[in-house]
Amino acid sequence: MNAYENVKAICDSARRASLSLSKKSGGERSLALLKIAEAILNSSDEIIKANAKDLENAVANGMKESMQDRLMLNQARIKDIARAIIKIADLPDPIGTGEIFTRPNGLEIHKTSVPLGVVAMIYEARPNVTPDASSLCIKSGNAVILRGGKEAINSNKAIVSVIRSTLSECGFDENCVALIEDTTRESSNALMQMRGGVDVLIPRGGKGLIKSVVENARVPVIETGAGNCHLYVDRCADIDMALSVAINAKCSRPSVCNAIETVLVHKSVAEEFLQRFYNATRDVSLEFRGCPVCCDILPGISEATEEDYATEYDDYIISCKAVDSVYEAVEHIRKYSTGHSESIITEDSRCADYFTGSIDSCSLYVNASTRFTDGGEFGLGAEIGISTQKLHVRGPMGLSALTTTKYIIKGDGHTR
Amino acid sequence: MNAYENVKAICDSARRASLSLSKKSGGERSLALLKIAEAILNSSDEIIKANAKDLENAVANGMKESMQDRLMLNQARIKDIARAIIKIADLPDPIGTGEIFTRPNGLEIHKTSVPLGVVAMIYEARPNVTPDASSLCIKSGNAVILRGGKEAINSNKAIVSVIRSTLSECGFDENCVALIEDTTRESSNALMQMRGGVDVLIPRGGKGLIKSVVENARVPVIETGAGNCHLYVDRCADIDMALSVAINAKCSRPSVCNAIETVLVHKSVAEEFLQRFYNATRDVSLEFRGCPVCCDILPGISEATEEDYATEYDDYIISCKAVDSVYEAVEHIRKYSTGHSESIITEDSRCADYFTGSIDSCSLYVNASTRFTDGGEFGLGAEIGISTQKLHVRGPMGLSALTTTKYIIKGDGHTR
Numbered sequence: 001m002n003a004y005e006n007v008k009a010i011c012d013s014a015r016r017a018s019l020s021l022s023k024k025s026g027g028e029r030s031l032a033l034l035k036i037a038e039a040i041l042n043s044s045d046e047i048i049k050a051n052a053k054d055l056e057n058a059v060a061n062g063m064k065e066s067m068q069d070r071l072m073l074n075q076a077r078i079k080d081i082a083r084a085i086i087k088i089a090d091l092p093d094p095i096g097t098g099e100i101f102t103r104p105n106g107l108e109i110h111k112t113s114v115p116l117g118v119v120a121m122i123y124e125a126r127p128n129v130t131p132d133a134s135s136l137c138i139k140s141g142n143a144v145i146l147r148g149g150k151e152a153i154n155s156n157k158a159i160v161s162v163i164r165s166t167l168s169e170c171g172f173d174e175n176c177v178a179l180i181e182d183t184t185r186e187s188s189n190a191l192m193q194m195r196g197g198v199d200v201l202i203p204r205g206g207k208g209l210i211k212s213v214v215e216n217a218r219v220p221v222i223e224t225g226a227g228n229c230h231l232y233v234d235r236c237a238d239i240d241m242a243l244s245v246a247i248n249a250k251c252s253r254p255s256v257c258n259a260i261e262t263v264l265v266h267k268s269v270a271e272e273f274l275q276r277f278y279n280a281t282r283d284v285s286l287e288f289r290g291c292p293v294c295c296d297i298l299p300g301i302s303e304a305t306e307e308d309y310a311t312e313y314d315d316y317i318i319s320c321k322a323v324d325s326v327y328e329a330v331e332h333i334r335k336y337s338t339g340h341s342e343s344i345i346t347e348d349s350r351c352a353d354y355f356t357g358s359i360d361s362c363s364l365y366v367n368a369s370t371r372f373t374d375g376g377e378f379g380l381g382a383e384i385g386i387s388t389q390k391l392h393v394r395g396p397m398g399l400s401a402l403t404t405t406k407y408i409i410k411g412d413g414h415t416r
Numbered sequence: 417m418n419a420y421e422n423v424k425a426i427c428d429s430a431r432r433a434s435l436s437l438s439k440k441s442g443g444e445r446s447l448a449l450l451k452i453a454e455a456i457l458n459s460s461d462e463i464i465k466a467n468a469k470d471l472e473n474a475v476a477n478g479m480k481e482s483m484q485d486r487l488m489l490n491q492a493r494i495k496d497i498a499r500a501i502i503k504i505a506d507l508p509d510p511i512g513t514g515e516i517f518t519r520p521n522g523l524e525i526h527k528t529s530v531p532l533g534v535v536a537m538i539y540e541a542r543p544n545v546t547p548d549a550s551s552l553c554i555k556s557g558n559a560v561i562l563r564g565g566k567e568a569i570n571s572n573k574a575i576v577s578v579i580r581s582t583l584s585e586c587g588f589d590e591n592c593v594a595l596i597e598d599t600t601r602e603s604s605n606a607l608m609q610m611r612g613g614v615d616v617l618i619p620r621g622g623k624g625l626i627k628s629v630v631e632n633a634r635v636p637v638i639e640t641g642a643g644n645c646h647l648y649v650d651r652c653a654d655i656d657m658a659l660s661v662a663i664n665a666k667c668s669r670p671s672v673c674n675a676i677e678t679v680l681v682h683k684s685v686a687e688e689f690l691q692r693f694y695n696a697t698r699d700v701s702l703e704f705r706g707c708p709v710c711c712d713i714l715p716g717i718s719e720a721t722e723e724d725y726a727t728e729y730d731d732y733i734i735s736c737k738a739v740d741s742v743y744e745a746v747e748h749i750r751k752y753s754t755g756h757s758e759s760i761i762t763e764d765s766r767c768a769d770y771f772t773g774s775i776d777s778c779s780l781y782v783n784a785s786t787r788f789t790d791g792g793e794f795g796l797g798a799e800i801g802i803s804t805q806k807l808h809v810r811g812p813m814g815l816s817a818l819t820t821t822k823y824i825i826k827g828d829g830h831t832r
Contacts, residue, residue, distance in 0.1 A: 022773075103795055107784060116806055117776065199806055218631075220807050241829040248831035356824045357438075360533065368523060368827025377832065378823070379519055390532055390615055390820040391636050391808040404806040407794070408772045411784025413657040415664035416793065 003186035010145055010178050011197035014118045017175035018143035022115060024172065026093030032170040033089035033135055037082040039166040040131065040159065044078045050158035051127065058151055066255075070126050071151060081131050084382070088135040091381040094399035095141045108410040113403040115141035117199040121384075122147045122188050122213060124205035127155040133202075134163050134177045136384045140402040143176045145198065147191055149205070150183035157181065192217035200402075202385050207312070222392060222401070224385040227257030227340035228312045229370045232329040232355065233273050234346035235266035241367060242269075242345040246277055249343065249369040251284055255314045257386060258341050258373040262309060262319040264329045270322040271297050286316045293322035309336045326351045330358045337361055340388055341370035362388065362395040419602035426561055426594050427613035430534045433591035434559035438531060440588065442509030448586040449505035449551055453498040455582040456547065456575065460494045466574035467543065474567055482671075486542050487568055497547050500798070504551040507797040510815035511557045524826040529819040531557035533615040537800075538563045538604050538629060540621035543571035549618075550579050550593045552800045556818040559592045561614065563607055565621070566599035573597065608633035616818075620801050623728070638808060638817070640801040643673030643756040644728045645786045648745040648771065649689050650762035651682035657783060658685075658761040662693055665759065665785040667700055671730045673802060674757050674789040678725060678735040680745045686738040687713050702732045709738035725752045742767045746774050753777055756804055757786035778804065778811040 001009070024032075040047070051073040058068050098112035119142045123129045130146055137144035148156040156179055164174040180187050192201065192213060201221045203213040210225045231249055233242040249260040265273050274297045278288060288294070289304040304319045309332070311319075323329045326344070333342055343365035344355040356364040363373045373395060375383025380398030387393045393401040417425070440448075456463070467489040474484050514528035535558045539545045546562055553560035564572040572595055580590040596603050608617065608629060617637045619629040626641045647665055649658040665676040681689050690713045694704060704710070705720040720735045725748070727735075739745045742760070749758055759781035760771040772780040779789045789811060791799025796814030803809045809817040 019774075101795060103793070107788060107793075109794060114776075215634075220805065222807075238829070244829060244831055252832065358435075360530075360822075362821070363823045363825060366824070366826045368825055368830040369832055371832040372523060372825060372827075372830065373823075374832075377519070377523075378525060379517060389636065391638075394821040395823055405778070405810040406776075407779045407789075407811055408782070409779060409784055409788060410782045411788075413654070413660060414784040414788065415660055416668065416785055416787040416790075 003182055003184060004190040006182060007180060007187055007190035007194065008197065010180060011118065011191075011194050013175040014143040014145050014178055015197065017173040018115065018117050018141075020173045021138070021141055021143060021176050024141070026095065028170070029093075029138055029141065030089040032167060032172055033085055033138060035170055036131075036135070036163055036166045037085040037089070039162050040078060040085070041082045043158070043162045044075055047078060047155065047158045047162070048073060048075070050154040053154040054152055063151065067125060071155075073127060073155060077128075081128060085131060085135045088139050088382045091139065091399060094139070094403050098405075105414060106412065107414055110408040110410070112406055112408065113400065114406045116402055116404050118143050118145065118197065119402060120145040120147065120191055120194075120198045120201045120219070122191065122201065122203045122205075122209065124149040124209055125151050127152040127159065129204055130156050130159045130179075131163070132382070133384060134160075136382055136399060136402060138176060140399045142402050143178075145178050145180065145191065147180040147188055148183070153181065153183055189216070192219060195219055202397075204385050222385070222387050222397065223389040224387055225257050226312065226338040226388050227259070228262070228310065228336055228338040229258060229260045229340050230333045230337060230342045231260045231263045231370065232323075232326070232333070232342070232344045233263065233265040233269060234326060234344060234348060234351050235268040236348040236351065237266075237269060237273075237345040238347060238367075239269060239273055239276070242273055243276055243280060245343065245345060245367070245369045247280055249371055250318055251281060251286060251316065252371055254316055256371075258370050259314075260318070260343070260370055261312050262321065262336070264321050264323050264332060266326075266329075267293065267322045267324060270294070274298055274320060284316050286318060289317065289319050291321040294320045297322075312338070326354055330355060333359055333361075338388060340386070341365065341373040343368065343370050419598055419600060420606040422598060423596060423603055423606035423610065424613065426596060427534065427610050429591040430559040430561050430594055431613065433589040434531065434533050434557075436589045437554070437557055437559060437592050440557070442511065444586070445509075445554055445557065446505040448583060448588055449501055449554060451586055452547075452551070452579055452582045453501040453505070455578050456494065456501070457498045459574070459578045460491055463494060463571065463574045463578070464489055464491070466570040469570040470568055479567065483541060487571075489543060489571060493544075497544060501547060501551045504555050504798045507555065507815060510555070510819050514821075521830060522828065523830055526824040526826070528822055528824065529816065530822045532818055532820050534559045534561065534613065535818060536561040536563065536607055536610075536614045536617045536635070538607065538617065538619045538621075538625065540565040540625055541567050543568040543575065545620055546572050546575045546595075547579070548798070549800055550576075552798055552815060552818060554592060556815045558818050559594075561594050561596065561607065563596040563604055564599070569597065569599055605632070608635060611635055618801050638801070638803050638813065639805040640803055641673050642728065642754040642804050643675070644678070644726065644752055644754045645674060645676045645756050646749045646753060646758045647676045647679045647786065648739075648742070648749070648758070648760045649679065649681040649685060650742060650760055650764060650767050651684040652764040652767065653682075653685060653689075653761040654763060655685060655689055655692070658689055659692055659696060661759065661761060661783070661785045663696055665787055666734055667697060667702060667732065668787060670732055672787075674786050675730075676734070676759070676786055677728050678737065678752070680737050680739050680748060682742075682745075683709065683738045683740060686710070690714055690736060700732050702734060705733065705735050707737040710736045713738075728754070742770055746771060749775055749777075754804060756802070757781065757789045759784065759786050
């Protein structure tokens with residue numbers, strides 16, 4: 001069987017599994033998840049052993065330490081995984097909710113949520129995505145096809161094996177969760193072309209992966225990830241607040257999509273803010289790249305290029321620019337933003353309203369860190385990714401993002 | 417300027433226009449629509465004159481009469497167009513609605529609806545789409561780029577000219593509504609590739625157009641149109657009801673997407689139903705193509721092929737098949753349906769529930785005609801098309817389909 005045939009067979013079984021899954025009640029789905037959480041805890045030794053193989057290969061292949069850390073699973077992390085699954089099990093059922101309305105002619109229309117059907121994930125490195133995505137999909141009545149990266153292949157196989165046997169024990173079709181073990185480019189290409197077989201494809205990973213999926217996939221895709229986020233410190237900002245927010249938004253986890261890459265600061269507070277921000281970030285050696293005014297304020301920093309302003313560093317590097325007004329800040333953000341998250345620190349409500357109303361990003365913050373753009377923080381309970389597109393779902397994707405609409409219309413011989 | 421540069425320039429002005437449009441209140445947008453309706457009525461002579469040129473060209477090019485009728489505008493139809501615009505003006509504002517919730521940490525999250533931005537339409541023949549789409553887009557705060565078919569170019573130019581000058585008089589940027597006058601393939605290709613310039617592209621027209629857009633567009637698309645709809649007459653059906661629904665669902669407007677193409681009938685009622693249905697449709701010479709059992713019941717009809725069951729005839733032709741049970745009916749529909757609309761006639765509620773629960777189409781009817789799948793009939797007030805996809809919007813697309821989400825988050829120095 002070639003790569004395409006293998007993927008086609010997996011998609012066909014997933015479709016059949018999704019039909020049987022649609023017959024399970026919310027209670028049955030939740031119970032299956034609780035059993036999966038338990039089984040994962042009970043299998044931690046096997047999972048850690050498989051993960052050790054992946055880490056061995058990673059070291060042999062020269063993977064850098066921060067990436068190895070993202071790959072690593074230990075008892076504590078497996079406990080977290082199990083806890084996350086239990087949390088998802090306890091969320092309200094996203095399926096079978098909706099509204100009823102009756103038309104003037106007496107037609108009764110039920111608009112209800114149903115599973116998308118078959119969800120596919122193409123992702124890199126982090127083995128956490130495997131149990132996370134599986135739980136969110138099962139909870140929402142969807143079958144899921146997982147195509148993880150080769151770095152985590154043994155970890156993924158071990159986790160999926162536990163999930164599939166638990167599903168079987170619960171009377172579910174084990175093909176509700178399937179792993180494509182072929183980690184060549186052919187298998188991801190085949191998945192991307194499987195129109196009719198895959199109802200939505202969600203990529204999670206670096207820019208290269210996202211770009212490749214968005215450009216090549218013929219199945220519906222939800223674009224995730226790109227976060228060229230900004231912070232604007234207004235002349236009416238509480239500078240202490242601006243500092244703690246800036247440090248959190250840049251330095252708490254620089255490699256995530258909701259971390260800021262550029263700080264814009266009103267020229268009237270630029271000197272005080274930038275000097276304090278610079279000094280406060282020497283412990284992590286945050287590298288500044290600035291406009292000419294910033295270079296005057298912080299001698300020794302490099303000059304920022306146009307390319308820098310457009311770059312998502314994902315690292316301890318930040319661009320900075322002094323601006324004349326909130327209008328100039330908004331112009332800059334409109335030019336460079338990827339539509340993810342932007343924040344303004346100000347006590348001036350008109351400035352705040354102008355900022356939040358004029359920028360077309362998914363999340364606009366007033367006096368808070370962009371790091372809150374997250375399903376858990378938004379109260380969605382869980383998250384399968386953060387969408388950076390406008391259609392279907394925007395921002396953190398919770399369970400309802402994995403559903404679509406069905407209309408059931410009851411009449412009494414109605415004709416039109 | 418070549419086709420691409422021309423389209424790019426139009427997209428750029430539309431983007432600028434959409435920014436200024438986002439500053440207009442709902443009241444201002446509604447008022448502009450009322451003025452547009454008035455202006456279109458006042459310009460009916462000019463519009464009809466332009467339309468006459470299109471009709472002249474259509475006749476010269478051998479366009480068939482049913483198509484000419486779709487192209488034709490007269491006083492009555494222009495009055496209908498104006499009435500439809502006034503109706504849209506009076507609908508609730510779809511922008512700036514949403515919910516507020518406060519998180520345990522005190523973050524106040526406002527989830528609100530905002531315009532998509534720039535909507536593009538590629539459509540064929542019917543000049544009604546021009547004022548319909550323009551009104552729906554203006555109402556929802558979106559700029560719209562219209563790429564109509566060459567058959568209606570003069571009608572479209574005349575209508576758009578009235579809309580643009582009225583927008584100007586109302587203090588709106590006239591580029592909120594733009595017509596691509598170049599009706600070559602190059603211009604639609606350019607529009608389809610304009611990533612970043614177009615937020616959503618909606619095709620309206622025949623299968624060839626839809627397929628071409630869905631396969632080639634690199635901008636977000638909402639797939640419309642494909643309606644291989646089914647009617648299943650169950651053994652517990654009220655046969656009189658089944659007949660009137662079947663006649664309505666097939667013959668009232670055979671060329672629309674919500675008309676049925678196949679009728680499935682339980683073998684125990686097949687003879688009575690089919691003979692009565694056949695006799696009742698001699699006035700329109702409805703052509704039947706049937707399974708072997710149906711061919712026995714209606715001697716002289718052709719045998720239906722697998723291809724027939726998959727065909728959207730859009731004409732006075734219907735496939736028919738006798739089945740053993742609702743299960744067989746559902747199997748058939750699952751195989752051939754395009755996910756649009758299906759109907760069951762039955763008094764058996766378990767059959768009805770099985771039917772509506774097991775078929776993955778956007779609209780499932782019990783004892784009513786599939787012809788109700790329509791924005792107006794569903795109470796959406798207006799409709800920019802009927803989506804046959806699962807993401808973003810499914811079924812009739814009202815105003816909210818032209819919006820996306822924005823989160824505005826207010827904190828007090830919150831960090832994570």
